[in-house]
Amino acid sequence: MVVVAIFTGVAGGFGAIAFRELIKLVQSRFFGGSGDLLPIASALPWTYRLLIPALGGLIVGPLVYFFAREAKGHGVPEVMEAVTLRGGTIRPRVVAVKALASAISIGSGGSVGREGPIVQIGSALSSTIGQFLRLPSRHLRTIVACGAASGIAATFNAPIAGALFAVEIILGDFGVAQFSPIVISSVVATVLSRHFLGDFPAFDVPDYALVSPFELVPYMGLGIVAAFVGVGMTVLLYGTEDLFERVPMPEYLKPALGGLLIGCIGVWLPEVFGVGYGSINHALVGSLPLLTLGALLLAKMVATSVTIGSGGSGGVFAPSLFLGAVTGGFFGTLVHQWFPGWTATSGAYALVGMSAVVAATTHAPITAIIIIFEMTGDYTIVPPLMASCVVSSLLATWLKRDSIYTMKLMRRGVDIRAVPDANVLKHIRVADIFDREAELIPDSAKLLVVLEMVVRSRHKELFVLNNRGELEGAISLSRLREVIFERETLQDVVVAGDLLDPFRMTVTEQDDLDHVLRLFGQGDMDEIAVVPADNPRKVIGVVRKSDVIEARNRALIELDLTGSLGSSVRLAEKLRRVDLGDGHVMGEILAPPAFLGRTIGELNVRVEYGVQVIFIRNQTGSKGGSRTRVPSSSDRIREGDTLLLAGPTAAVERIASM
Numbered sequence: 001m002v003v004v005a006i007f008t009g010v011a012g013g014f015g016a017i018a019f020r021e022l023i024k025l026v027q028s029r030f031f032g033g034s035g036d037l038l039p040i041a042s043a044l045p046w047t048y049r050l051l052i053p054a055l056g057g058l059i060v061g062p063l064v065y066f067f068a069r070e071a072k073g074h075g076v077p078e079v080m081e082a083v084t085l086r087g088g089t090i091r092p093r094v095v096a097v098k099a100l101a102s103a104i105s106i107g108s109g110g111s112v113g114r115e116g117p118i119v120q121i122g123s124a125l126s127s128t129i130g131q132f133l134r135l136p137s138r139h140l141r142t143i144v145a146c147g148a149a150s151g152i153a154a155t156f157n158a159p160i161a162g163a164l165f166a167v168e169i170i171l172g173d174f175g176v177a178q179f180s181p182i183v184i185s186s187v188v189a190t191v192l193s194r195h196f197l198g199d200f201p202a203f204d205v206p207d208y209a210l211v212s213p214f215e216l217v218p219y220m221g222l223g224i225v226a227a228f229v230g231v232g233m234t235v236l237l238y239g240t241e242d243l244f245e246r247v248p249m250p251e252y253l254k255p256a257l258g259g260l261l262i263g264c265i266g267v268w269l270p271e272v273f274g275v276g277y278g279s280i281n282h283a284l285v286g287s288l289p290l291l292t293l294g295a296l297l298l299a300k301m302v303a304t305s306v307t308i309g310s311g312g313s314g315g316v317f318a319p320s321l322f323l324g325a326v327t328g329g330f331f332g333t334l335v336h337q338w339f340p341g342w343t344a345t346s347g348a349y350a351l352v353g354m355s356a357v358v359a360a361t362t363h364a365p366i367t368a369i370i371i372i373f374e375m376t377g378d379y380t381i382v383p384p385l386m387a388s389c390v391v392s393s394l395l396a397t398w399l400k401r402d403s404i405y406t407m408k409l410m411r412r413g414v415d416i417r418a419v420p421d422a423n424v425l426k427h428i429r430v431a432d433i434f435d436r437e438a439e440l441i442p443d444s445a446k447l448l449v450v451l452e453m454v455v456r457s458r459h460k461e462l463f464v465l466n467n468r469g470e471l472e473g474a475i476s477l478s479r480l481r482e483v484i485f486e487r488e489t490l491q492d493v494v495v496a497g498d499l500l501d502p503f504r505m506t507v508t509e510q511d512d513l514d515h516v517l518r519l520f521g522q523g524d525m526d527e528i529a530v531v532p533a534d535n536p537r538k539v540i541g542v543v544r545k546s547d548v549i550e551a552r553n554r555a556l557i558e559l560d561l562t563g564s565l566g567s568s569v570r571l572a573e574k575l576r577r578v579d580l581g582d583g584h585v586m587g588e589i590l591a592p593p594a595f596l597g598r599t600i601g602e603l604n605v606r607v608e609y610g611v612q613v614i615f616i617r618n619q620t621g622s623k624g625g626s627r628t629r630v631p632s633s634s635d636r637i638r639e640g641d642t643l644l645l646a647g648p649t650a651a652v653e654r655i656a657s658m
Helices: 002-031 037-042 046-067 076-085 093-107 115-132 137-156 159-171 176-197 213-245 251-268 277-284 290-309 317-338 346-362 365-376 379-399 406-410 447-456 484-490 513-522 545-562 649-656
Strands: 440-442 461-465 471-476 527-530 541-544 570-572 575-581 584-590 612-619 626-629 642-648
Touching: 002 037, 002 046, 002 093, 002 115, 002 137, 002 176, 037 277, 046 093, 046 251, 076 115, 076 137, 076 159, 076 406, 093 115, 115 137, 115 159, 115 317, 137 159, 137 176, 137 365, 159 176, 159 365, 213 251, 213 290, 213 317, 213 346, 213 379, 213 406, 251 290, 277 317, 277 346, 290 317, 317 346, 346 365, 346 379, 365 379, 440 447, 447 461, 461 527, 471 527, 513 527, 513 545, 541 545, 584 649, 642 649
Parallel strands: 440 461
Antiparallel strands: 461 471, 527 541, 570 575, 575 584, 584 642, 612 626, 612 642
């Protein structure tokens, strides 16, 4: 894992460097320069500022729609979904499509960041390496997180923040086994970034310090404001996405419409174009007027929501930093005017606001604190960062359960917090495994009858019934050992009722196997009688300890397989497949464009392609949720449907490559 982590860090570092250079290249083609976009765009005629983002959207829409739809949007939720549901499996083509689509979105003036795309690019590169090495799913997930860490570390020149971003947001697991490779990848990527791009922070931050102890109060107030900004950004983003879904035009043309709207904003406020680092630097040095800060806050929220909601490709991390900077600058300007002797200038609040809004949108306060600390290298700013970030994160979580990342998954019906209970037996019922043929014997049966039944029975417990057919207790083999050597003397004297243990426990069909296993641990018994819930003395079957253990082992194997099907799952273009043997596979693919709008009967896939459609999974609406169904000939394939196919390998791969 250490060696793989090093290679992952190298891949992620070079991926981040190449992506930044690609953005510069695209920007130079659209705007005529590769430096800070704000002065370049401001110098252009208003018609250029209006039309260039629309032209970029016109290219991005078809690129994403026809080649890799998971490249749409901000990227991080797709990585989280791959880690949680597919064991870290990401299609290799995502690297190229995401890089090109995001570079065009950013380089043409789209109001998005490069951090989300770099996370997805680094994760896809890492996933490709892990799949090539046939790593099991538990290791592949960690390696994907290594790619995410290396991307963030190389972007911000912040190795600690990169590692924490991966474990806090992508994995949600701070275990040493996962954390160690992530740190290695983060460090390797940072070294590469510093070598090729220089060792300097992402922003020009003046030295700020806590002016007085009183100042912690306004910093906590900034945390409250930042929470509302972060939640507002999240709600506006997905509300805009819903709005664009209802626009009656082809999906691949909507980014062009979004680009045109961004151009309208950029005519008056070109600060919203691109990642916006130039404007952030202006806010950090306190050179932006109060009204400009307020206008940029509203304009950036709308521009980012339109860019992503219309189908553009790019991240939300940099826009969150932008919103935090202008929010903090606005708040700090007012506070410093009211209490000039007790508070720092607006630039200090802009710096803390960046961290607070990131904490509010991502629900990741540790990453938010550390990334600003690494940018400044100044410990004195940490107490205000901590106070503001904790307040913003707690309030934002209370206002909105989901972060800007997890909400996208919830709208698809994916709840990454709903982790299955580690005790698999809690999810298996007695009804699933019990034997309906219990060994029953009347309490009047003589000793020889009992012994004869023991010899011919496959059960280890005999359940004794009274003359009304009610359960009185059970006879175990250990109890019989006490009388078996005296059988000649006792055979006419002892009956089954004399040998039973009356304190035997029972279970019902609805009890889970965790409860059953606990009962087995409380006594020396191998079988427990199963009774109806409304009649605890009527025996309807028996559950064996060996069957419970076998069910547990089988469930653990299935759990490992469904955690992305372990090392048996691999990608071939759009295909996630499992070999069935004899040249056949079962594969899950996103419905190809050629299938959209047609019914199963019209496609006639069984005849035309030689495969069988086993299931169709589709979203139930823009608010989230999904439904899996067995298809009929009248079922119509819609955009976003996922098909589970079975058939010859070549036939399934043919559909996957369409």
